[in-house]
Amino acid sequence: MRGADLIAQKLHQAGSSFAFGIPGGEVLALMDALNLAGLKFNLVKHENAGGFMAEGAWHGMARQGTDAPVVLLATLGPGVTNAVNVIANAYQDRVPLVFLTGCVDTAEAETYTHQVMDHQQLLRPIVKASFKAAPGALNAMMDKAISIAMSGQPGPVHIDVPISVAESETTELLKSPNYGVRAAQLPFGDVLEQARDLLGSAERPIAIAGLDAVNVDAGKEIEAFCEAYQIPLITSYKGKGLIPEAHRLSLGGAGLSPKADKSLMPLLQDADLVVLIGYDPIEMRVNWRNPWSENTSVIELTPVLRSHGMHHVSHTLEGDIKPTLLALMPEDEAGSIAEDNAWIVERAGAARKQLAADFTAEDSGWGPATIFHGLRDVLPDSTVATADSGAHRILVSQIWKSVHPRTMLQSSALCTMACALPLGIGHKMAKPEDPVVVFVGDAGLEMGLGDLAVLRDMQVPFIVCVLVDESLSLIELKQRANQNPNLGVDFSATNFPALAEAYGGRGIWVDDSEGLKREAEAALARNTFTMLACRIDRRAYDGKL
Numbered sequence: 001m002r003g004a005d006l007i008a009q010k011l012h013q014a015g016s017s018f019a020f021g022i023p024g025g026e027v028l029a030l031m032d033a034l035n036l037a038g039l040k041f042n043l044v045k046h047e048n049a050g051g052f053m054a055e056g057a058w059h060g061m062a063r064q065g066t067d068a069p070v071v072l073l074a075t076l077g078p079g080v081t082n083a084v085n086v087i088a089n090a091y092q093d094r095v096p097l098v099f100l101t102g103c104v105d106t107a108e109a110e111t112y113t114h115q116v117m118d119h120q121q122l123l124r125p126i127v128k129a130s131f132k133a134a135p136g137a138l139n140a141m142m143d144k145a146i147s148i149a150m151s152g153q154p155g156p157v158h159i160d161v162p163i164s165v166a167e168s169e170t171t172e173l174l175k176s177p178n179y180g181v182r183a184a185q186l187p188f189g190d191v192l193e194q195a196r197d198l199l200g201s202a203e204r205p206i207a208i209a210g211l212d213a214v215n216v217d218a219g220k221e222i223e224a225f226c227e228a229y230q231i232p233l234i235t236s237y238k239g240k241g242l243i244p245e246a247h248r249l250s251l252g253g254a255g256l257s258p259k260a261d262k263s264l265m266p267l268l269q270d271a272d273l274v275v276l277i278g279y280d281p282i283e284m285r286v287n288w289r290n291p292w293s294e295n296t297s298v299i300e301l302t303p304v305l306r307s308h309g310m311h312h313v314s315h316t317l318e319g320d321i322k323p324t325l326l327a328l329m330p331e332d333e334a335g336s337i338a339e340d341n342a343w344i345v346e347r348a349g350a351a352r353k354q355l356a357a358d359f360t361a362e363d364s365g366w367g368p369a370t371i372f373h374g375l376r377d378v379l380p381d382s383t384v385a386t387a388d389s390g391a392h393r394i395l396v397s398q399i400w401k402s403v404h405p406r407t408m409l410q411s412s413a414l415c416t417m418a419c420a421l422p423l424g425i426g427h428k429m430a431k432p433e434d435p436v437v438v439f440v441g442d443a444g445l446e447m448g449l450g451d452l453a454v455l456r457d458m459q460v461p462f463i464v465c466v467l468v469d470e471s472l473s474l475i476e477l478k479q480r481a482n483q484n485p486n487l488g489v490d491f492s493a494t495n496f497p498a499l500a501e502a503y504g505g506r507g508i509w510v511d512d513s514e515g516l517k518r519e520a521e522a523a524l525a526r527n528t529f530t531m532l533a534c535r536i537d538r539r540a541y542d543g544k545l
Contacts, residue, residue: 001174003138004029004166007159008037009174010142011098014150015068018042018057018430020050024075026102029166031073039071042429045450047074049422051086052411053454055095056386056426059406062217063431069096069149069157076103077115080122085416087156088126092282092413093238094211096154098145099127105162123158130158133165139175147179152304153280154215186327187317195299195315196328202273202297204343205231211238211412212278212303213321214405219243221325222277228330230341231275232348234264236283238412241402249344251351252401255284255412256394257545259358263351268292270347276300278321281310283412301325359398359544367540368392368467370513372399375437375465378517379524383435384427386410388420388444391474391541392467396439418448421464425455428462435524437463442494443472449499455529456504462529463520464505466496471538477545490538500531507531 007030019039023031035041044050054070061068074083080101090097101119120130129148131141141159149157199205209222223243226233232249235242240253254264268274268291278301281288292298294312301317301324317324361370372395381403387393387410402408409427411419424438445466455462472489479486500507506523510516510532523530 001170002029002033002167003133003135003170004033004161005036006138006170006172006174007100007133007142007161007166008033008039010139010146011039011069011071012037013177014146015066016071016098017061017066017068018054018426019071019073020044020054020426021073022047022050022075022079023073024079024102026075026104026163027073027100027161027166030100030102030161033166034071034073041073042454044422044454046448047072047079047083048086048418049448049451049454051083051090051097052419052422053426053429054097055090055093056409056423056428057430058095058426059409060427060430060434063404063406067150069098069146071098071100073100074102076101076119077117080117080119084122084126087123087158089411089414089416089419090156091126091128093411094153094155094215094280094413096149097156098149099123099156099158101158101160102166103160103162105164119160120158126156127158128155131160133159133161135165135168135170136172138170138172140178143178146177151182153212184323185319186323187319191315191317192327195317198273198297198299198315199229199275199328200330202229203341204271204347205229205273205275206267206271207231207233207275207277208235208279209233209239209242209277210236210279210283212280213242214239214278216278216303216321217405218278218321218325219405221322223247225325225329230344232267232344236279236412237397237408237410238283239405240397240408241405244403245401246403248340248352249348251348252355253397253408255288257398258287259545260355260398261287263354263358265291267347267351271296274298276302276313277325278302281308284310355398359395366512366536368395368536369399369544371465371467371516371534371536372396372439374513374516375520376400378520379437380435383407383437384409384424386420386424386427386436386438388440389415389417390441390444390472391477391545392439392441394474394545395541417444420444421448421451421455424462425451425458428458428460432460435461435463437465439465439467441473442466442468442470442496443491445496446494452500452503452505452529459527460529461524461526463523464500464529464531466531466533468493468496468533468535469538469540473538473541476538477541496531496533500529505529505531507533510534
């Protein structure tokens with residue numbers, strides 16, 4: 001057994017089944033070993049896209065009950081540096097990505113410099129840990145790497161594998177995992193009793209849930225908890241669908257839209273209790289710093305102690321989110337509140353109505369809001385939507401109603417462009433039965449066109465909705481707001497339908513609501529991707545965000 005085989009089999013032991021990357025001479029043994037161990041290797045066109053496909057696959061596997069790391073493989077030098085953006089994204093967006101890189105042996109690096117750099121020094125600021133594989137310690141290294149990637153808040157772990165370690169026979173035998181089975185952690189003591197008392201006496205409670213709750217599949221527990229205590233729920237964008245967004249207690253996702261904040265912030269300021277459920281404010285923008293008074297009681301349920309300093313917390317319940325929610329539930333059914341109170345009906349209900357009114361389809365009958373509403377209406381509830389960064393992402397995240405968690409995927413913390421298409425591709429690989437629609441701006445799509453070739457080779461139904469306005473609209477909006485000149489944001493049109501056809505898909509210009517719905521329904525029956533190129537005005541987002 002080669003060292004590469006032991007590394008790959010340890011990943012298989014942990015439940016990994018997907019690997020993405022671009023091969024190079026230094027990682028051929030690793031790629032072969034991953035394939036032999038049962039991790040399907042998927043060739044991508046760029047390492048950055050490969051990392052996002054890995055994340056999409058992770059979400060797809062998690063929705064089927066498999067909690068396991070995903071793998072990105074890169075060769076030395078440019079292979080590693082191409083992936084820096086997506087590794088940083090995995091770190092901020094809490095994705096358990098194992099990043100395997102090839103490197104030359106230490107002795108060779110002393111006298112050979114072509115493409116040679118210190119991968120570990122480059123990556124350490126944006127990974128939870130970095131290891132260099134060494135003979136005789138591969139079992140221990142992999143156990144540590146997998147445990148670190150999956151524990152607490154998940155995140156990327158880097159493993160640099162010298163060529164000789166990967167290709168040479170190892171004296172080690174494959175051992176069972178040494179990270180064991182972790183018992184559920186529950187907070188205890190006075191703080192738990194104080195939290196129960198606050199929940200029982202609160203008249204105007206509100207909750208915010210985020211990606212840490214998504215990562216432990218706490219949706220059902222959150223819904224029961226909110227029902228029991230009459231608590232309206234706001235989520236981060238990553239938390240959309242933790243409870244169905246049609247639920248009367250759901251106030252939808254938040255964090256980027258100033259228009260949505262006008263309805264939500266007054267609730268936070270008037271609440272007498274705020275409950276944070278796996279809420280990581282790394283997803284939120286600057287106006288979400290200190291959104292409630294320091295005199296407000298704030299209960300935080302968190303798997304890790306927070307050090308962000310973004311807001312005041314009075315009661316920290318550090319532990320696993322699901323059992324903590326259960327521990328806070330009323331002791332008997334009679335202890336819960338059966339009927340909606342004035343806080344729910346008058347205040348939260350009014351906010352729900354205002355949010356719906358603020359994000360309606362355009363009166364003109366065409367525009368980005370009409371596109372998002374139209375596709376939500378015609379596509380099944382099981383559809384997985386992904387959104388690239390840009391003005392369209394803010395709007396679609398407010399309009400698109402998620403029924404389940406992990407069905408609205410985006411880069412929420414790093415907010416990087418060119419993520420939506422590979423996220424959707426990865427999810428489709430892991431859970432092919434679910435329809436996928438990708439929302440992307442024309443600039444974001446052009447940044448990652450090579451991903452269409454990966455999508456073509458899959459031969460599956462898949463919708464790419466590109467908003468064509470020939471502008472970096474969100475940046476252009478900010479330029480105008482700051483009275484800066486229009487600079488570096490506008491560009492000429494691309495014939496996206498022709499581009500889709502060249503890549504082996506189906507491409508259609510779409511300019512009206514009926515055509516959009518008709519083509520979306522037809523797309524679900526094709527064995528290739530469909531690109532809906534929706535032309536909108538350059539200032540179509542004015543007043544909508």
